[in-house]
Amino acid sequence: MIRFESVTKRYADGTVAVDGLDLEVPGGGITVLVGPSGCGKTTSLRMINRMVEPSSGRILIHDRDVADRPPAQLRRSIGYVIQHAGLFPHRTVLANVMTVPRLLGWDRGRARAAAMESLEKVGLTADQARRYPTQLSGGQQQRVGVARALASGPEVVLMDEPFSAVDPIVRAELQDEVRRLQRELGITVVLVTHDIDEALSLGDMVAVMRQGGHLAQFAHPAELLAEPADDFVATFVGRDRGYRALGFVDVAVTPSPVLTARLGESVPAGTGWVLAVDEVGAPIGWADATGWGGPLTDSRLHRLGTLAPAGASARTLLDAVLSSPSRRGVVVEDGRVVGTVGADEVLRALGTLR
Amino acid sequence: MIVSVWEWLVDPASWSGPGGILAQSLAHLRYSFIALLVAALVAVPVGLWVGHTGRGRWLAVNIAGAFRAIPSLGVLFVAVLLLLPRLRGELAFELPALIVLVLLAVPPILSGTYAGVQATDPAARDAARGMGMTGAQVLRQVEVPGAMPLIMSGLRAAMLQIIGTATIAAVVGMGGLGRFLIDGQASRDYAQMAGGALVVAALALAVDQALALVQRALVSPGLSTASAR
Numbered sequence: 410m411i412r413f414e415s416v417t418k419r420y421a422d423g424t425v426a427v428d429g430l431d432l433e434v435p436g437g438g439i440t441v442l443v444g445p446s447g448c449g450k451t452t453s454l455r456m457i458n459r460m461v462e463p464s465s466g467r468i469l470i471h472d473r474d475v476a477d478r479p480p481a482q483l484r485r486s487i488g489y490v491i492q493h494a495g496l497f498p499h500r501t502v503l504a505n506v507m508t509v510p511r512l513l514g515w516d517r518g519r520a521r522a523a524a525m526e527s528l529e530k531v532g533l534t535a536d537q538a539r540r541y542p543t544q545l546s547g548g549q550q551q552r553v554g555v556a557r558a559l560a561s562g563p564e565v566v567l568m569d570e571p572f573s574a575v576d577p578i579v580r581a582e583l584q585d586e587v588r589r590l591q592r593e594l595g596i597t598v599v600l601v602t603h604d605i606d607e608a609l610s611l612g613d614m615v616a617v618m619r620q621g622g623h624l625a626q627f628a629h630p631a632e633l634l635a636e637p638a639d640d641f642v643a644t645f646v647g648r649d650r651g652y653r654a655l656g657f658v659d660v661a662v663t664p665s666p667v668l669t670a671r672l673g674e675s676v677p678a679g680t681g682w683v684l685a686v687d688e689v690g691a692p693i694g695w696a697d698a699t700g701w702g703g704p705l706t707d708s709r710l711h712r713l714g715t716l717a718p719a720g721a722s723a724r725t726l727l728d729a730v731l732s733s734p735s736r737r738g739v740v741v742e743d744g745r746v747v748g749t750v751g752a753d754e755v756l757r758a759l760g761t762l763r
Numbered sequence: 764m765i766v767s768v769w770e771w772l773v774d775p776a777s778w779s780g781p782g783g784i785l786a787q788s789l790a791h792l793r794y795s796f797i798a799l800l801v802a803a804l805v806a807v808p809v810g811l812w813v814g815h816t817g818r819g820r821w822l823a824v825n826i827a828g829a830f831r832a833i834p835s836l837g838v839l840f841v842a843v844l845l846l847l848p849r850l851r852g853e854l855a856f857e858l859p860a861l862i863v864l865v866l867l868a869v870p871p872i873l874s875g876t877y878a879g880v881q882a883t884d885p886a887a888r889d890a891a892r893g894m895g896m897t898g899a900q901v902l903r904q905v906e907v908p909g910a911m912p913l914i915m916s917g918l919r920a921a922m923l924q925i926i927g928t929a930t931i932a933a934v935v936g937m938g939g940l941g942r943f944l945i946d947g948q949a950s951r952d953y954a955q956m957a958g959g960a961l962v963v964a965a966l967a968l969a970v971d972q973a974l975a976l977v978q979r980a981l982v983s984p985g986l987s988t989a990s991a992r
């Protein structure tokens with residue numbers, strides 16, 4: 410859908426930022442450009458909306474050369490999100506998000522409605538819409554940046570390190586948000602990052618670039634981990650790529666039943682590990698009834714490990730096992746306990762794979 | 764001394780009439796606002812252009828510096844000598860006085876405007892272009908509103924200087940509050956001199972407060988530090 414045809418960018422000072430790039434970004438998904446600092450990711454991204462003009466080669470969106478459209482008009486049709494949000498400090502959040510609709514000539518009412526809808530999509534309230542950017546946290550500002558890029562309903566959205574300036578927890582939230590929005594709206598997202606974990610977890614396709622703007626490999630994340638094209642890619646995706654690849658492996662493991670008890674229920678001594686649940690069957694903690702028996706109380710509970718949703722990848726299952734005090738990973742469906750799995754079962758299932 | 768200044772200030776006779784405080788204050792304000800307007804019409808566009816394009820920065824900084832070094836009285840006399848043969852009537856004296864005031868007002872307005880535009884967050888500018896604003900739209904919708912606090916500070920600084928310096932118009936026989944200083948000195952009426960100086964100071968403060976109100980209306984609340992947390 411977005412096609413780079415032997416695109417080269419040589420800056421005025423002679424730096425070759427991108428060298429003969431051929432790349433076909435599929436429509437309706439997240440394509441991540443990843444690579445070490447200075448390898449030409451930003452330059453490649455900015456050539457799509459003509460913020461940078463290629464020295465040679467061409468870029469087509471839907472088989473249409475971007476160079477054939479006036480830059481301002483082209484950019485109004487493409488969402489653009491950058492690292493530090495770049496919000497306009499003198500405009501309210503709502504007015505910021507109305508920017509592109511207004512540039513497109515929509516009347517005030519329609520632009521406002523579109524902006525409100527877009528803000529809602531990224532989880533901001535009407536109260537926050539009335540504020541000024543400096544009155545929001547960094548993570549909220551970044552959400553506004555995303556809302557602003559989506560307000561006019563563009564088909565293509567470009568994002569340059571959109572989450573690198575926020576803390577890891579907020580970053581994970583924003584990543585989920587972008588993935589959800591992409592699925593919901595069916596848009597085509599091209600995202601730049603230097604964080605390989607972000608690339609692998611977010612990308613439907615990942616383009617690994619190396620110094621000098623060369624494309625090292627363009628593949629699905631699982632393939633990148635399983636079959637790196639060369640040493641550079643293998644090193645870049647990391648030492649633990651074997652373990653990380655498990656994130657893309659589905660294993661057939663049937664959870665076995667687990668002994669559960671509610672708080673206050675009596676547990677006989679010698680029962681071993683018991684999983685405490687609430688009224689609806691959601692897990693709340695583990696209790697060790699080996700050398701102890703009696704009514705189950707809060708103070709007896711050990712913290713839960715991570716929970717694996719039914720049908721989770723081998724990596725999620727193993728993590729549930731390894732983080733659980735009982736060494737049994739809890740599998741849940743709609744928040745309720747389905748059963749538990751052990752490391753041996755997961756490994757056995759992995760062993761039966763090719 | 765203080766008593767006699769007070770007596771001069773509260774005497775209704777000093778206020779009324781064609782040469783009274785009220786009439787001279789109005790004349791003073793008239794020069795001052797004309798000078799501010801002319802200076803702004805020159806300095807704001809140049810400052811915007813230099814800040815927006817990044818071109819001519821060296822020139823702007825140096826011109827502003829050179830203007831600051833110009834001695835007001837010297838320019839006034841040179842301008843009168845040059846213009847007197849060419850112009851008739853009041854204008855021959857009024858114009859030189861205005862030239863002095865404009866020259867004085869240009870540097871603070873120019874550097875305020877230029878610095879304000881220059882200080883635009885590069886990310887905001889990049890986002891504006893990336894969303895499809897043309898150069899003129901970036902200037903009008905992003906750079907000018909963002910620069911407004913500094914543009915207004917420049918205008919206020921310029922106005923304080925203008926009002927103080929506009930007293931020199933009296934040196935070449937023009938009206939304005941400077942009359943009290945010049946005439947007071949000539950007739951050794953020190954109460955009138957000191958009273959006139961006080962009125963100039965009060966006028967400067969009042970105008971500055973009025974401009975502060977304009978600034979509050981023109982500057983987005985999103986830019987004032989009070990709203991930042």
Ligand SMILES: Nc1ncnc2c1ncn2[C@@H]1O[C@H](COP(=O)(O)OP(=O)(O)OP(=O)(O)O)[C@@H](O)[C@H]1O
Pocket residue numbers: 420421422424425426444445446447448449450451452453603
């Ligand atoms: N305007 C410019 N003029 C000259 N050289 C530039 C310009 N912009 C980028 N470069 C150079 O081009 C190369 C690629 O830059 P680019 O910004 O595309 O890298 P990047 O992969 O986005 O890096 P990072 O992860 O650090 O953001 C670098 O060597 C950079 O120094």
Ligand SMILES: [Mg+2]
Pocket residue numbers: 450451452569601
């Ligand atoms: Mg970059």
